[in-house]
Amino acid sequence: MINADLRVVMIVIDALPHRHVSAELTPNIWRQACEGGRAPEGGLSLPMSVTYANHAAFITGVDPSETGVYGNHSWIDGEGWVPSPKAGPRARTLFDRVAAAGGRSVTVVGDHKLIAQMGGDCADEVWPPGGWIPDGTACCEFGYPADAAVVAAAQSANLNADLVVLHLNQPDTTSHLYGPDSSQAIKQYGATDGAYGELIDALADGWDHTVVITLSDHDQETIADQTSVALADALSGFVHLEVATDGTGALIHGDVGPDALNAMRAVPGIESAERLSEDVWMAWTEPGRMFDAAPITLGGQHGSPRCRTQLAIVSGGASEAEPLMRWVETAQPSALEWAPLIAELLGLEKG
Structure with a gap:
């Protein structure tokens, strides 16, 4: 039976560097770190520091050697390497497990392909619906929903759920275009922090029984030579x-x-x-x-082990958050650790 007295919220900020989180630049994230707990060296992504493999890890806790989801490509026998969203998570997700326990889940993401990648269609409330961006949605330069669109969708959703998964994408786009340490990226980190603050505000009703896990999926690195490595x-x-x-x-x-x-x-x-x-x-x-x-x-890219550092913060008003806050302050959690921790918090059956 699911722990109906607890709400667990995972907020993933795509490509936000752990090293750029500060009281001055990202005050909303910094407040959650100070009121909760923050991994001092950040978390650790899978060896391939890319979006889709790490989101599959966040939602399943299953190693790529079992799922085939090693990167933004997944291995399928008989087909070869295929785009990971096409393959899906290929393991039981937290959405599946919450549903099986009679609970309710919500997901709102700024990369519409994550709906397929994370098995988000199994959630009770999903945006973008079916992984398709609604007409008129504000989008970034790469065609992904802008942070403001994600915030608006989250504010319109019923966040009174057992599991809530939210995702902001714009830092990744801006870092790709200009580099992760560029003035444009720094400005975007501040703007995304504002969007993050609005998501935290949207969770105010029920904060006393909420655990918030704030993550990034990978860092980025500056590209100086555009010549492809063959x-x-x-x-x-x-x-x-x-x-x-x-x-x-x-x-x-x-x-x-x-x-x-x-x-x-x-x-x-x-x-x-x-x-x-x-x-x-x-x-x-x-x-x-x-x-x-x-x-x-492109000013920035990722994929190498140099970009494995993730943001890792635990906060919230629930009593269950306290031991996790203290744990994360002395840990460097792997991307594979979060799903088992969330399952344990919610009282979900193993598997």
Whole structure:
């Protein structure tokens, strides 16, 4: 039976750097950190520091070796690497488990593809509905719902639920366009903090029985050289290997033997590579380089282990929040830890 006396809220701010959170720039987030608890070194993303793999981790707690969701691409036997939202979470989600326990859940996100990626259609209230952006929705330069649209949708939703998952996307867009330490990105972090403050205000009714977990999915790094790092070309002769590149990280499926590993490491712009599971490897670029040439100049990217640091804050008025606040102050929580913690808070059955 679900813990009906508790509301757990997960707020994910896409690409907001832990290092840029401060009393001056992000006062609303800083207040939650001070009144609650904050991981001093931040949280830790999956090895591929990308959006879809980490959101799948947040909502399932299941390792990529089981789900195939290693990055923004997922491995499916017989199909190869496919876009992760197409594959979905491929594991039981918190939305599933809340529903099975007779509870109610809500999700409002600033990246419409996250509805499929996180299995959000199983929630009782979903925005954007079906993962489709309603006509007239204010969007960012990349076509994702703007923070203001997410706030408006959240304010219109019934947030009296057992599980609420909210997501703000604009820091990621601005950091991609101009770089994570650019003046434009810094300004956006402040603006998104304002939107975050409005989400916190929307949770005021019921705050005394609410636990809020505030996260980011990854950091970003500055791109100085727009020339694509040609990993796929270097491995094209190894017909048993399949490559999926994404920003400053890349996934390789297959048996990477010594010859392939040497070929990979010899590619100009490659920093290193490591095995993630029995049949999946990861490679990443040197700082300032990326794998995929973009149609426009990009100031920032992510994917490499350099971008694994996540924001990790626990706050709220529920008594159940207190031990988590103290725990996070001495921890560097993994992206895979949050779903089991939330399940335990809500009294959900294991699995």
